[in-house]
């Protein structure tokens with residue numbers, strides 16, 4: 170993507186934009202950005218700040234000039250999460266809150282399906298994503314055609330689709346869900362059988378808590394499937410007293426080893442409310458960095474599994490995305506109407 174863009178004479182790269190805006194690192198900038206640096210100083214060494222600060226300054230100026238709002242998922246890196254974003258949270262919180270903001274442009278610091286969800290709920294706004302390489306192994310595990318086939322094989326059974334899917338897949342579904350409301354959504358439907366797509370582990374975790382029969386798909390999050398129950402046992406042995414909280418995209422065996430399991434937002438709230446001395450967050454590792462800022466008394470034990478898709482977003486391509494208005498999310502209107510219905514149904518439930 171970047172290669173294509175840089176061949177376009179109208180496209181300016183990050184360093185070119187900084188030059189155009191007359192922004193470069195200086196001792197004065199250290200003072201100007203002191204508040205922002207204090208939020209991330211626990212996780213970003215001072216020596217790296219001169220690289221981040223000019224981009225942070227430029228992005229904050231530009232988003233104001235362009236009446237843009239920046240959404241950052243909980244898995245984004247701390248300089249994005251704390252220094253340039255306006256709305257932070259899980260994918261659904263981001264999309265819902267973006268709808269309440271008086272902005273012309275939404276820039277999504279997250280993966281492609283999140284930007285699509287933002288677009289579905291804000292069709293009148295321009296939605297930008299800084300990297301088209303920001304995919305997701307769950308979203309890519311299933312297509313609209315796959316859903317049509319499953320529905321044909323299992324007629325009259327409602328389809329519940331995790332938000333980590335494309336608009337095309339959502340359009341084939343009866344209702345969406347997130348990891349925080351999946352059980353409630355499944356239980357709210359009258360049918361005794363539910364097709365639950367595409368996350369197999371989330372489906373298995375739900376199946377343990379509902380009386381309904383769950384028909385599953387073999388999608389997996391490539392980050393959460395890496396954690397093993399043996400690893401958790403080992404952490405407990407090496408870190409006595411550690412509290413373990415796991416995302417439900419982990420296997421049921423890993424969830425069974427944890428003290429609490431919930432969505433990223435639920436995990437964050439659990440840490441805030443319980444203030445454990447030591448905690449192991451079994452999820453993407455930027456989460457620990459991001460919430461450590463607001464929980465200085467909690468020691469985060471880090472088994473670090475990075476999401477390679479989330480990590481394709483950085484300050485440089487965010488600045489490029491805003492300046493060049495690239496890359497804009499477009500959704501076929503027919504698909505958008507149906508996909509939006511599945512999301513709105515979930516929100517209204």
Ligand code: SF4
Pocket residue numbers: 280304305306307308333390391392393453476477478479
């Ligand atoms: S962490 Fe997993 S579910 Fe989230 S974007 Fe990355 S691959 Fe997808």
